[in-house]
Amino acid sequence: MNPTWSRFNITSIVLGFAFLYLPIVLLVVFSFNESKLVTVWGGFSTKWYVSLFHNQGLMDATWVTARVAVISATVATVLGTLAALTLTRYTRFKGRMLFSGMVFAPLVMPEVITGLSLLLLFVAVGLDRGFLTVTLAHITLTMCFVAVVVQSRLMTFDRSLEEAAMDLGAPPVKTFFQITLPVIMPAIVSGWMLAFTLSLDDLVIASFTSGPGATTLPMKIYSQVRLGVTPEINAACTILIAVVAVGVIIASLANKRREVQRQRDEQAAQRG
Amino acid sequence: MKSLGSIRRDFAPWNDPKAKPYIQFDNVTKKFGDFTAVNNLSLTIFEREFFALLGASGCGKSTLLRMLAGFEEPTAGRILLDGQDLRGIPPYRRPVNMMFQSYALFPHMTVENNIAFGLKQDGMPKPEIAARVGEMLKLVKLEQFAKRKPHQLSGGQRQRVALARSVAKRPKVLLLDEPLGALDKKLREETQFELMDLQQSLGLTFVVVTHDQEEAMTMADRIAIIDKGEVMQVATPAEVYEAPGSRFVAGFVGNVNMFEGKIARGDAGAASIDTGNGITIRTENAGNAATGAAVAFAIRPEKIKVSSKKPAGAVNAIEGEVYDIAYLGDMTVYHVRLDGGHVVRASTMNAERITEDPLSWNDRAWVSFRPDAGVVLTR
Known part of the structure; x- marks a missing residue:
């Protein structure tokens, strides 16, 4: 590899990162703007963060979003894990191809269609739109993502671990909870986090399936932006970015540390 | 005896x-x-x-x-x-308990807990489990590794954990x-x-x-x-x-020289086998193979002697040419091409440092064996 910073390399990296991060940087910078005008810099201030916490509408929306995300991610993780188990374990049942296709179709389904069809369903069964319907819709949306993550882990799972547990006297259910579940837990956790994030930032499906009193944060931000962008929204978004970034950094640091520790252990074991 | x-x-x-x-x-x-x-x-x-x-x-x-x-x-x-x-x-x-080829150690449990797993399933009281686990660790000499996880062990240590786990339940x-x-x-x-x-x-x-x-x-x-x-x-x-x-079975386990042929004369277990290319083998182990039956005569390489001169009084001695020699330290393997076309593998223990009768590639040589050295296979 060429270690020197050629002009071409520098240009590519600047262009690439500018594309990725310029909008976000602008948003963060203007959240600290003194002026009420979004595009005019009026000096540094944190007053929009203070007023954000006094904006009851935004705070309510945040609370709704958090609850929807936690509940739907949890239910989707259970269902997605079960689907993944079935798809990897019972490989010879009739219609497996169809079933797996149907589980994964929502991955590529346009969200507008998912949202619309869910709306039609809720209207048809007479379910009042609100907290429950958004949560159900988000379970539908995120379940398949969990299934994909967990299934890829199960593909490399050594079945002889389960056989060994049963051989040593553990019935199937006990084997599942004492052996299978702990071993695939990291995949389940990342599935949950993926589902949580997806639910957190979904606008399209929420707009279709939500009702009065259950406005999610993305919906709230979107509707406020249509009335004009306020620096308050910038502040809300900056906090969201910070939360996500901290989460990602912690997760990758923990991962890295575990990997390093593991390598050190293995080398130590090799030396005897 | x-x-x-x-x-x-x-x-x-x-x-x-x-x-x-x-x-x-x-x-x-x-x-x-x-x-x-x-x-x-x-x-x-x-x-x-x-x-x-x-x-x-x-x-x-x-x-x-x-x-x-x-x-x-x-x-x-x-x-x-x-x-x-x-x-x-x-x-x-x-x-019954099984020790798996992949060992199948539970990666999220320590060595101790791996061994205790089966005992816990039986509802054995805790002090007894601890005693049995200690006994097993001692048996496989892994006492100081009790708290380690499987990935912190070498291949040989993992194998011993797997063994201890599978015998822990007796x-x-x-x-x-x-x-x-x-x-x-x-x-x-x-x-x-x-x-x-x-x-x-x-x-x-x-x-x-x-x-x-x-x-x-x-x-x-x-x-x-x-x-x-x-x-x-x-x-x-x-x-x-x-x-x-x-x-x-003769071919699967160990090395063997196989001669296909027909029983020529059978009386009370002793027989000659005519291999059809000028070689006749005398054996005492023909069992009850009928005269004329198609059989294989199988003889292990270490039961064949190779010498440069025809051994005196040998019942079976066939002449040929040394075709290959592999010196392995503890023994030497000769490949001898018999005059009938067969290639015979013979191995000699190098019990002495000095050989009296050294053989070389392409030397004329005799292979000889006793009449009870080989077996006759009908299947």
Whole structure:
């Protein structure tokens, strides 16, 4: 590899990162703007963060979003894990191809269609739109993502671990909870986090399936932006970015540390 | 007293008609779809026996083990353990434990908890579990590794944890699936003897699956040679080597020289075999093969002598030319092309540092062997 910073390399990296991060940087910078005008810099201030916490509408929306995300991610993780188990374990049942296709179709389904069809369903069964319907819709949306993550882990799972547990006297259910579940837990956790994030930032499906009193944060931000962008929204978004970034950094640091520790252990074991 | 091979052991319940079989495979067939993995196979294994299932990969030996453990059910036939039919009994209720080829150690548990897992399933009281785990750790010399996780152990240590875990419950039968397959050669040889000692001291019945004939020969009381889901021969290592029952077994275990021919003259076991290209072999081991029967004469390389002059008084002496020599240190392997066209492999122990009768490539040489040195195979 060429270690020197050629002009071409520098240009590519600047262009690439500018594309990725310029909008976000602008948003963060203007959240600290003194002026009420979004595009005019009026000096540094944190007053929009203070007023954000006094904006009851935004705070309510945040609370709704958090609850929807936690509940739907949890239910989707259970269902997605079960689907993944079935798809990897019972490989010879009739219609497996169809079933797996149907589980994964929502991955590529346009969200507008998912949202619309869910709306039609809720209207048809007479379910009042609100907290429950958004949560159900988000379970539908995120379940398949969990299934994909967990299934890829199960593909490399050594079945002889389960056989060994049963051989040593553990019935199937006990084997599942004492052996299978702990071993695939990291995949389940990342599935949950993926589902949580997806639910957190979904606008399209929420707009279709939500009702009065259950406005999610993305919906709230979107509707406020249509009335004009306020620096308050910038502040809300900056906090969201910070939360996500901290989460990602912690997760990758923990991962890295575990990997390093593991390598050190293995080398130590090799030396005897 | 004469004996087949070099060893005699007192333990031989298979020769005792009153001995009760411990494990019985009774006309067992196992099919996976159209593929027949085990074909109408019957076997008996005795208590405290070290029994080896030997065969090439895909011969059905692992399927036999998995049926005994309860992971597969026979398509037909039955398996008895200590008189009890095992059909329908799930793996977690069978009094057998298995050591897996991949070891299958639980990665999220310490060595201690791996070994204790089976004991906990039985609801053994905690102090007893701790005592048993300590005993097992001592047995496999891993006391100082009790708190480690499997990935913090070397391959040999993992193998010993797997062993300790599978014997911790004192099963009636221990099943071992290629127990030494993942170890390097030196460690494997040491571990073979450790396994034999363990089996002796615990007094368990061991059933081991292996594709390594040396491993089976070293450890087992008896070996079943399996091919295409069928038993070719069940016998002690010495019998398998010195008295193979068929051409397949003779060729599968160890090196062998095979001469195809017809029985020319048979009286009371002694016979001549005419191989049809000027070579006539005299043997005392023709059994009851009829005159004119097509047979194979099989003789092991170390039972053939190579010399530059025709040995005086030899019953079987055939002339040829040295074609290849491999010097291996402890022994030398000669390939001699007989005048009839056969290439014969002969090996000589280098018991002396100085050879009186050195042979070289392309030298004329005589191969000779005693009339009781080979066996006549009809199958």
